[in-house]
Amino acid sequence: MKIKIKRDSFLKTFQIASAVAPVRSPKTILQNVKLAVDKDGGVLSATDMEVGVRLQVPDVEVSTAGAAVIPVQRLSLILRESSDEFLQIEADGEKTIVKGQGSRFELQAQNPDEFPEVADFDSTDYFEVTAGVLKELIKRTLFATDAESSRYALGGVLLEIDNDIITAVGTDGRRLAKMAGAIKQIGKPAEAGTTTIVPARSMQLMERILPDGEAVVHLLPQANELLMRDEHGVFYSRLVEGRFPPWQDVLPTRDETNKIEIPVGPMYSALRQAAIVSSDESRGIDFTFGDGSLVLSNSTAEVGQSRVEIPVPFDEEELTITLDHRYVADFLKVLQADKTFTFDIQSGDQAAYCVTDDNYGYVIMPLSRDRK
Numbered sequence: 001m002k003i004k005i006k007r008d009s010f011l012k013t014f015q016i017a018s019a020v021a022p023v024r025s026p027k028t029i030l031q032n033v034k035l036a037v038d039k040d041g042g043v044l045s046a047t048d049m050e051v052g053v054r055l056q057v058p059d060v061e062v063s064t065a066g067a068a069v070i071p072v073q074r075l076s077l078i079l080r081e082s083s084d085e086f087l088q089i090e091a092d093g094e095k096t097i098v099k100g101q102g103s104r105f106e107l108q109a110q111n112p113d114e115f116p117e118v119a120d121f122d123s124t125d126y127f128e129v130t131a132g133v134l135k136e137l138i139k140r141t142l143f144a145t146d147a148e149s150s151r152y153a154l155g156g157v158l159l160e161i162d163n164d165i166i167t168a169v170g171t172d173g174r175r176l177a178k179m180a181g182a183i184k185q186i187g188k189p190a191e192a193g194t195t196t197i198v199p200a201r202s203m204q205l206m207e208r209i210l211p212d213g214e215a216v217v218h219l220l221p222q223a224n225e226l227l228m229r230d231e232h233g234v235f236y237s238r239l240v241e242g243r244f245p246p247w248q249d250v251l252p253t254r255d256e257t258n259k260i261e262i263p264v265g266p267m268y269s270a271l272r273q274a275a276i277v278s279s280d281e282s283r284g285i286d287f288t289f290g291d292g293s294l295v296l297s298n299s300t301a302e303v304g305q306s307r308v309e310i311p312v313p314f315d316e317e318e319l320t321i322t323l324d325h326r327y328v329a330d331f332l333k334v335l336q337a338d339k340t341f342t343f344d345i346q347s348g349d350q351a352a353y354c355v356t357d358d359n360y361g362y363v364i365m366p367l368s369r370d371r372k
């Protein structure tokens with residue numbers, strides 16, 4: 001193999017692949033990336049056997065076709081430290097040589113044939129969604145998952161596809177985030193009502209890999225894997241085994257509730273201030289609605305007290321609910337500061353439901369007053 005690459009564009013692609021390759025693994029070959037080239041261009045592959053990527057190599061000139069397995073950490077340092085615009089990479093099966101204008105690096109090589117094959121996306125039946133929608137679905141649900149739970153399904157994000165709607169749901173049993181977006185079916189990729197649980201780490205990588213805006217992304221959920229394809233390559237993930245909780249049962253279905261519109265920015269600011277006197281043992285903050293205001297208050301014996309007030313459109317009988325400030329902050333952080341949301345509350349001992357006008361809902365279970 002002998003190629004010439006443009007260093008900066010190759011580095012961007014390599015950084016995505018290196019995020020997938022494990023730092024440590026019983027199978028040392030997985031700590032490498034595989035670079036394969038032919039007359040049509042190059043493909044960079046990485047996998048930890050649970051997640052994998054196949055990425056098109058941009059700006060590559062192929063002199064001799066072939067493949068090489070290259071150590072991630074060493075190549076990463078070469079690409080970052082070099083100031084050359086172009087680099088040449090050669091491999092003969094025993095070693096890989098990386099050359100710049102005034103530099104030469106010789107790296108030990110492993111057999112490319114021993115590198116696990118990463119699944120490709122060649123189906124003509126799939127779901128089509130914009131990258132912006134998919135990134136927002138991940139951003140607004142991933143934080144609510146629980147990777148440490150003994151219930152494996154809670155360590156992933158549920159993707160539920162029904163007709164032209166894709167819904168993402170994340171929960172740890174104490175709060176639940178769900179968001180819906182538009183999706184299009186091409187061919188016959190699956191039956192209506194398809195559900196898939198994608199591991200949290202896979203979702204993190206997917207969010208990082210996805211382009212921004214209106215770029216088109218193809219999704220193909222299968223029996224035990226999910227494939228995603230965009231203009232740069234293919235992403236593969238194994239799925240979480242287990243049954244996801246019936247999340248629809250958690251959403252409030254009450255009619256006679258207090259629905260209070262609250263601005264995101266002022267609410268987040270007040271929450272951060274009220275949480276200053278919180279502690280690891282006392283994370284509960286009282287949210288008291290009444291007389292046209294919301295008062296956030298907290299009291300811990302070892303730290304002190306806080307009280308922060310903001311105006312809200314609520315003039316009914318005073319109502320107090322105690323919530324973990326971290327869970328409220330997680331919700332507010334994924335929203336734009338200049339937007340508003342609706343705080344749906346019935347009583348202090350029933351779940352609070354936060355809703356936005358773009359199909360996003362967030363359920364928070366209250367804390368009992370004696371367990372603040």
